[in-house]
Amino acid sequence: MTTMSLPTAIPVPGRAWRKLTLTELKLLLRTPAALFWGVGFPLAGWIVVGLIPGTGKPVKALGGASVQQTYLPIIITFAIVMLGVQFLPTTLVSYRERGILRRMFTTPVTPQNLLSAQIVLILGAQIATTAVIAILATGPFSASIRQPLAFIIAFLLMAAAASTLGLLVAAVSFTSKAAAAAGGVLFFVLLFFSGLWLPRAEMPGPLRGVSDGTPTGAGVQAIQDAVAGHWASGLYFSVLAAWVIVCGALAIRLFRWE
């Protein structure tokens, strides 16, 4: 099938866009699996790490960082990837599969509006989860974020990288099953390079080099440095930005509305 001819953009009333976002929020709240894995589980994990005695003390094997400082960025990454690379593409592909995007073409609202509503919603969930983790880290726990601006920029770049990667998965997956499978594999690869099973500080040199090139490896390093109180090397920010640009451009090129 050829692509649908894209209608010229018409101004969409803010009313419609707000309603779309609100409706998608309701649907997200009715999806317990997404809420558990994307929000509840990372939060619980962070609380467990924070409550274990001694996790606030520097550990030599972790390059002088504490367990809390090491796992804070990894847990944030978990939430970001779960929502951006798993939930976002499966939702979008099922919308395409079920003709929801096509139906939207026949109304004054374009499916691009649905897409942007969905991305904003995912970003909101990622921000909310990360904010709670950051507040807990600074308050009751001992991993306060000493360079908040670097933290915020690193977080936003990694969230954008995950969502554009999710869009790319949605663009190349024909069925929601394929999207879920691709998202699942990517989830484990990305989490591995973030250091969930083997912290980056303990990775052998070449493996760490690969990790540096992944959005999660670079993101974890940038956040970790911000927590420790300094800006990470510009390399990590550049890696994140490159992922956003490449995945975003490919997703826009390859995305099909039907």
Added chain:
Amino acid sequence: MPVIEVSGLHKEYGPKVAVDDVSFTVRAGEIFGILGPNGAGKTTTVECVVGLRKPDRGQVSVLGLDPQRDHGELRELVGVQLQDGQLPDKLRVKEALDLYASFYRRPADSGELIARLGLTDRRDTPFAKLSGGQKQRLSVALALIGTPKVAVLDELTTGLDPSARREVWGLISEIRDTGVTVVLVTHFMEEAERLCDRVAVIDNGRVIATDTPSGLASQAGGEQYIRFRASAPLDESLLAGLPEVSDVRRDGAQFTVTGNDEALQAVITVLIRLGVIAQHLRVDQANLDDAFIALTSHDQQPSGEGDNSKKQASQPGGHDQPPAAPLSLPGDNSKKRASRPDEERSQPDEERNQPNEVRKG
């Protein structure tokens, strides 16, 4: 002024010609059927009409607007129900309507629409929990929520059980009664026969006939099928010789006589003269089913009934038929329809005519 004008529409997907040459006109306030076998090009045609696809050739005008150029404006005025259009599983009926209402400048009242479509007791039911008929009614509601002047409904009742289908039919008649022009895409004869004011039959990407359902049925022969069981041995040649009769077939004592409006009288007269009683006598009219099969069964035509016999058939009076819609009825010019016995053989009588009786009653 016609609401929709399509002329010379042509659309290809790569090497495949989906729509070859389609022309038709839809008038204000009518239910216009687009009828054809699967893969005939019906859906592509309506997708061009609603502006989802750009035609390769030909003109499309809807309410005086160009679906490509004026897409934005047109989407306020045309409500569309696409084939297999679904919604998120957990979206509730009222939420879906409120959401789609927010897309339009002049939305209908969603509560009122829900009541009209008989979904009031389902307003808080998630989409996944609705029955097939309820899903389709919701789909129709979504097509109407923007108070459109034209509603385009594609394969609305495919996959529905007979009672759900009837529900949806009632609904479509009501929509027309509120002044909305309806374009109905279907491959169900019964649906077209019951609902449509006029029908365009599309086959292989071309319009092969445009007429009222009864007009099409009468073009298919205007014939009657007289079936009976003879109480005594009967020589079929006595019936076949009657001028009113075009065909006689016998299976034991079971006779099927095909003929014009006068045939029944003639056959009965012969039977009375011979002292034979016609038991289990049944008379069926040619219907849209017959017309459709006659129109689209190009593969089943005997040789000599092919392209060279196609001709521009005269339309029954009162229908301003667009000239670009040639009507080719195989065997239309010969009253003794050569294609009939072929079809009869391929389709058991019972199966083909039983629904007809249900329909008439």
